[in-house]
Amino acid sequence: MTALLSVRDLSIGFGAGESVVQKVSFDVEAGQTLALVGESGSGKTISCRAALRILPRTAQIRSGTITLNDSKGTAELTTINERQMRGIRGNRISMIFQEPMRSLSPLHKIGNQVSEVLWLHRGASEADARKEVLTQFERVGFPDPKRAYDSYPFELSGGMRQRAMIAMAMVSKPELLIADEPTTALDVTTQAQVLGLIKELQRETGMALILVTHDLGVVANMAEQVVVMHKGRIMEAGAAAPILTEPAHPYTKQLFDAAPAIPDQDAVGLPMPDEDLILEMVDVSKTYTMRSSKGWKADKLIHACRGVELKLARGKTLAIVGESGSGKTTAARIALGAELPDPGGQVLFRSSPDTDPITVHKMSKGERTAFQRKAQMVFQDPYSSLSPRMRIQDAMTEPLEIHKLGSVSEQRDKAAEMLKRVGLNTDMLKRYPHAFSGGQRQRLSIARAMMLDPAMIVCDEPTSALDVSVQEQILTLLEHLQDSLNLSYLFISHDLAVVARIADEVAVMRQGLVVEQAPPETLFYNPRHPYTKALIAAQPEPDINRPINLKLVALGAGSPDSWEDAFRFSDSVIPSLTEMEPGHKVRCHV
Amino acid sequence: MVMLRYAVYRFFTMLLTLLVVSVLIFVIINLPPGDYLSNQIAELQASGQSAGVAKAEFLRTEYSLDRSLPEQYLIWMGFWPGPHGFEGLLQGNYGWSFEFDRPVSEIVGDTLWLTVVVNLAAILFVYAVALPLGVIAAARSRTWIDYTSAFVGYLGLATPNFLLALILFYYGHRYFNLPIGGLMDPVYEGQPMSWDKLKSILLHLIVPTFVIGTSGASAMMQRLRANMLDELGKPYVETAVAKGMAPSRMLTKYPLRVAFNPFVADIGNLLPSMVSGSVLVSVVLGLQTIGPTLLTALKTQDQFLSAFILMFVALLTLIGTMISDILLVMLDPRIRYEGREA
Numbered sequence: 011m012t013a014l015l016s017v018r019d020l021s022i023g024f025g026a027g028e029s030v031v032q033k034v035s036f037d038v039e040a041g042q043t044l045a046l047v048g049e050s051g052s053g054k055t056i057s058c059r060a061a062l063r064i065l066p067r068t069a070q071i072r073s074g075t076i077t078l079n080d081s082k083g084t085a086e087l088t089t090i091n092e093r094q095m096r097g098i099r100g101n102r103i104s105m106i107f108q109e110p111m112r113s114l115s116p117l118h119k120i121g122n123q124v125s126e127v128l129w130l131h132r133g134a135s136e137a138d139a140r141k142e143v144l145t146q147f148e149r150v151g152f153p154d155p156k157r158a159y160d161s162y163p164f165e166l167s168g169g170m171r172q173r174a175m176i177a178m179a180m181v182s183k184p185e186l187l188i189a190d191e192p193t194t195a196l197d198v199t200t201q202a203q204v205l206g207l208i209k210e211l212q213r214e215t216g217m218a219l220i221l222v223t224h225d226l227g228v229v230a231n232m233a234e235q236v237v238v239m240h241k242g243r244i245m246e247a248g249a250a251a252p253i254l255t256e257p258a259h260p261y262t263k264q265l266f267d268a269a270p271a272i273p274d275q276d277a278v279g280l281p282m283p284d285e286d287l288i289l290e291m292v293d294v295s296k297t298y299t300m301r302s303s304k305g306w307k308a309d310k311l312i313h314a315c316r317g318v319e320l321k322l323a324r325g326k327t328l329a330i331v332g333e334s335g336s337g338k339t340t341a342a343r344i345a346l347g348a349e350l351p352d353p354g355g356q357v358l359f360r361s362s363p364d365t366d367p368i369t370v371h372k373m374s375k376g377e378r379t380a381f382q383r384k385a386q387m388v389f390q391d392p393y394s395s396l397s398p399r400m401r402i403q404d405a406m407t408e409p410l411e412i413h414k415l416g417s418v419s420e421q422r423d424k425a426a427e428m429l430k431r432v433g434l435n436t437d438m439l440k441r442y443p444h445a446f447s448g449g450q451r452q453r454l455s456i457a458r459a460m461m462l463d464p465a466m467i468v469c470d471e472p473t474s475a476l477d478v479s480v481q482e483q484i485l486t487l488l489e490h491l492q493d494s495l496n497l498s499y500l501f502i503s504h505d506l507a508v509v510a511r512i513a514d515e516v517a518v519m520r521q522g523l524v525v526e527q528a529p530p531e532t533l534f535y536n537p538r539h540p541y542t543k544a545l546i547a548a549q550p551e552p553d554i555n556r557p558i559n560l561k562l563v564a565l566g567a568g569s570p571d572s573w574e575d576a577f578r579f580s581d582s583v584i585p586s587l588t589e590m591e592p593g594h595k596v597r598c599h600v
Numbered sequence: 601m602v603m604l605r606y607a608v609y610r611f612f613t614m615l616l617t618l619l620v621v622s623v624l625i626f627v628i629i630n631l632p633p634g635d636y637l638s639n640q641i642a643e644l645q646a647s648g649q650s651a652g653v654a655k656a657e658f659l660r661t662e663y664s665l666d667r668s669l670p671e672q673y674l675i676w677m678g679f680w681p682g683p684h685g686f687e688g689l690l691q692g693n694y695g696w697s698f699e700f701d702r703p704v705s706e707i708v709g710d711t712l713w714l715t716v717v718v719n720l721a722a723i724l725f726v727y728a729v730a731l732p733l734g735v736i737a738a739a740r741s742r743t744w745i746d747y748t749s750a751f752v753g754y755l756g757l758a759t760p761n762f763l764l765a766l767i768l769f770y771y772g773h774r775y776f777n778l779p780i781g782g783l784m785d786p787v788y789e790g791q792p793m794s795w796d797k798l799k800s801i802l803l804h805l806i807v808p809t810f811v812i813g814t815s816g817a818s819a820m821m822q823r824l825r826a827n828m829l830d831e832l833g834k835p836y837v838e839t840a841v842a843k844g845m846a847p848s849r850m851l852t853k854y855p856l857r858v859a860f861n862p863f864v865a866d867i868g869n870l871l872p873s874m875v876s877g878s879v880l881v882s883v884v885l886g887l888q889t890i891g892p893t894l895l896t897a898l899k900t901q902d903q904f905l906s907a908f909i910l911m912f913v914a915l916l917t918l919i920g921t922m923i924s925d926i927l928l929v930m931l932d933p934r935i936r937y938e939g940r941e942a
Contacts, residue, residue: 064841099844107842113835116934117857127843162933178843 012079013037014218015061015103015186020074022056022065029072031057031242038186038235040080043212043219045233045250047226047265049477050448053242054222058188061087061220062099078102080185101131104179108191110171114163121159124178131182143181149214150177151207168334169200173207180211187212190222197333197504199567202548205231206560224477226269227550230254231558238262254554268482269552270507272534279529281593282323282515286363288466288498289322289345294355296340296522314340315351316522316584322466324363325492327499329513329530331506331545337522338502342468345500346385347373359385361465383413386459390471392451396443402429402454403439409461428457432487449480453487460491466498473508485512506549510534515593518542521570523579524587528594538596540566540573575599602936607926614918621914622689626673629903629910636698636901637665663696663904676907689911695904699896704908708890712912714783715889718812719874719916721805725813726820726870731863733817734824738859739851741829750825753818762884765811769885772807779804781886808885812878816870824863831855857931864928868921875913 015038023029031053038044046054059065061076076087080102085094099105107113114123124146125139134142140159147155150173163171172192179187189208193201209232212219221232229236229250236253238246238261246259257263296315315337322328330338343349345357347370357370361384368381389395396405406425410416416424426436432453443451452472459467469488473481489512491497503509509516510530517527518541526539537543544566547559565572570579576598579585585599634642637656644652660666664675664682674680676695678688687693694704733753737746756764772778779785783804788797831837832855840850879891890909897906929935 062842064838096844096846099842101844105839105842107835107839109835113839115836115840115854115858117932118854123839126845130844164934175839178839 012077014040014078014080015220016075016077016079017057017061018075018077020057020060020076021072022053022060022069023072024066024068024070029242031060033074034239034242034244035074036235036237036244036247038218038220040185040218041212041216042235043221043233044235044237045221045223045229046237046239047223047229048239049224049265049479051241052239054239055190057239058190058220058222059105061188062103062105063087063095064099064105078186097131100127100179100184101182102184103186103188104182104184106172106175106179106187106189106192109195110168110175111163111195113175114171116163118162119159120161120163120166120174124174124181127178127182143177146177146181147174149211150174150180151203152177167200168196169204172196172200172204176204176207176211180215180217183215184217186218186220188220188222191224192221193228194223194225198506198548199333199544199563201228201550202558202560202563203567205550205558208232225550226254226265226478226552230552230554230556231550238265251554254552265478266552268479270478270482270485270505270511271551271553272507272510272546272549273531274535279531279533279593280514281529282321282326282328284321284323286324286360287321287358288324288360289320289328289500290356290358290367291318291320291341291345292356292358294318294320294341294344294351294357296337296344296349296355297352313337313522313581315344318519318522318524319587320345320517320524322498322500323514324465324498325496326514327492327501327512329501329503329509329516330519331503331509331516332519333504335521336519338519339470340522341519342470342500342502345370346387346468347371347378347381359466379413383462384465385468386462386464386466387468387470388452388455388459388472391475392448392455393475395455396451396458398443400442401439402441402443405443405454406439406458406461409458413462415462424461425457428460429454431460431491432457447480448476449483452476452480452484456484456487456491464497466500468500468502470502471504472501474503474505481508488512506534506545518545523584523597524595525577525597526595527587532591532594536594538590538594539598540577542566603926603930606929610922610925614922617918618911618915621918622677622911623673625907625910625914626676627669629901629907630669630672632901634901635665635903639901640698659696659698676904689908694908697897697902697905699900699902699905704905707893707905708908708912711888711890711893714887715875715891716916717801718783718805718808718878718887718889719871721809722812722816722874722878723867723870725809726817727863729813729817730820730824734821735828735851735856737821737825738828738832738855739847741825746825749821753821756814756818759814761811761815761878761881764814765807765881765884768807768810778806783808783887783889808878808881808887811881811885812874816874820863820866823866824859827859827862828855831858861928861932864924864931867924867927868917871920872913872917875916 018035020031020034021029022031034057036044046058048054056065056069060071071088074088078085078087078098082102085098114120121140121143124143128134128139128142144155144159147158152158152173158174166174193204196204205228208219223229233250236248236250237244238259240261245261246253246257253262257266294315295313295317298312298314300310300312318341320328330341332338340349344351351357351371355371358367359370359381360367368377370381373381403422403425406428407421410421410424425439429436429439434450434453446454473484476484485508488499492499501509501513513530515527516530516533517524518539519525520541526533526537526542533542534546537546544563547562548567550558585597587595587597588600589595637660641653641656644656662683664672671680675682676688678686678690697704697707700707733749737749740746769780773780783801784797785800788800791797837855840854875891878889879895882889882891890912894906894909897909
């Protein structure tokens, strides 16, 4: 029996350069899931896109065959003409992309974009297509399919948009679905739900799936077959269970070692010390007003932060965890003085143990300058946080110039020193950012933040744009810097595994409230709050025996109304943060 | 419903803007010292012709030029009674042209709608040329099609319009027997509209449309091409391809829709630049549009005439921006639903 899709000796290259995919072969059997795993630049995306010939214009397939063999016949995908290819795209093979935010046209209604598949391939009438799409919408879990049909993408959340993409891919009942990092841009709980949905639909329809991902946790939850790629070559391939339990190839092992995991052993963490606090946030709230479009309706209040109390001790790391919209970034911005808390909130910063605190929420201009020297930030996206038109040297010495510190040669020496500190060569100073990889750029961002010898650094998801092995290096670097310079970190993240590794204390936020706060060991071993439980359950583990518990996710990730009585909160009634055991606070009615 | 409300709202803001513009125009026209009549009086007195002086003095009171500026403005607009009661723009009285010694309405009469016709034709030409060429240049970027259209476009941008006009007249007449100069055969001037007159006008419009529209078309084509190229790199285009759409339909349905917005927003800007830009062309081509008249009026400080023409151009511009704003709201749901509760 022949496979549904078989790829043989596929090589793809750009222009005249060396092939970026070299002699790749794999098979996808009907109804099975194949995971293509690798880091950025491994060629995993490009080799699966070659099946639909959706490649960058300069890329060409140099050799090899891709044969589709489904119930409608056999087709050699590398040689058929463009017209035949169009008959296959979206019909016999569908594809889901990484960014649901940008993968749908902003100006067309969802229903129109999804129905289009049926108009194209079935010649369906508008009414027939609508009926079929509405059924499909119901299957992918839209609470109100009719409303979704007439919505524009910007009216839906990321998870809902990805559901719409899935509906679009599934509506023509293809026998093969290619999903290119379908959940990377989503929150963990949403990711868990979307993965669960794909799996369920697959069970119903018997469709095969090629899942492109960098996340071994996702692989363990989804795949039967695994292909590990690195620099355009296949490193290891075979059934998922043996590869995930006993990887044979050193590269696969390396990937496993780099993947941070949530610890599951019993341990009691030490609570954050209460003396020598570098940063203290007392009763910090932030309310935004959304002006109502209709004059007679009251303006809508958005509570980005509600009564947040956080303490960061010198030389420690406090992590704030939460999904998008939880208020974690707002809290960090307030801590940096980039935004003012609502009246009554206090933010105190002590640059050294014996000085008077700076009141960040009402700084004078002079105080702000002094504060900026001591508190710096590392941003999420190293690709856009460095000016592409400035040499590294200029970008690094700029903070010193602004604060008028040292002579030009002293500034340059300092830049060179910092570059060495973060593990880069000083001969890179004259280069522009485009000459660096993502990991190197993040090192540069850290070096730039260190230029003013700050006491505290706010890290806003510093590793979420990076590959796992690079993420590992950056985390090690941050730990090393903390140890040698007694730095304090306020660490913002949505990734519990990263936080488990680096934090001394973790605050979990949801809808502007801290719902649970504890040292990581305590929090992960003994989570009390349903939302924390959901976050932990949703984290895909690279362990085939610990699949995502969708029930737990659904219980905690829904609206607070669906939680048990003890944890429920509304706009008016908010339970207080109660200390359940030393250092472990949970927001619940006692 | 949302649309209608917006259109009404937009119409009222337009009226308000027009009011502000009228003040500005009036103030600016009165900025240089003296006016047409005081200049004339000084000239007449210098040459000792006292009879003329009396007439000029009479006109000064007749048109309230002896009053204070705010009063003059109010009378000109028709908010305030002049020597003969309410007689201003609002009442349909456009004032007197001292230079031509005739009522303004008589002078501008025909040229008003001819201006509108010429510029509308030019705008249609701009869109008709820029739209397909811009899309094709983007879809086939970095091929000979792209380079050729860019080359021709830059040539169009770089050639002075009056030169282009002369060249086209020469060759148009020589090879296609196109008429030279004017907007209609002199026979039809002052005649009521008829089929033959229309035909004559259309024939005369060909060259001016081309001349006035070329630079606008090539600029807009380049802008559309750049917008399209931006859009073509976006993931939703990939989604559309993966759906199995044919390229032509995919291009027009998705990226063009998005790239279209700036294109529409340009309508408002296009109108005034065409009206003012076509003055020289109108002189060279002998078009009876408002441009040449405006030039004379401004040079001689013929204040009612120039003020009226400027008001007219402002009105055209405001109508243009209003149309583009309303079109944008119709085209882009993101603008339409701004503030709508999810």
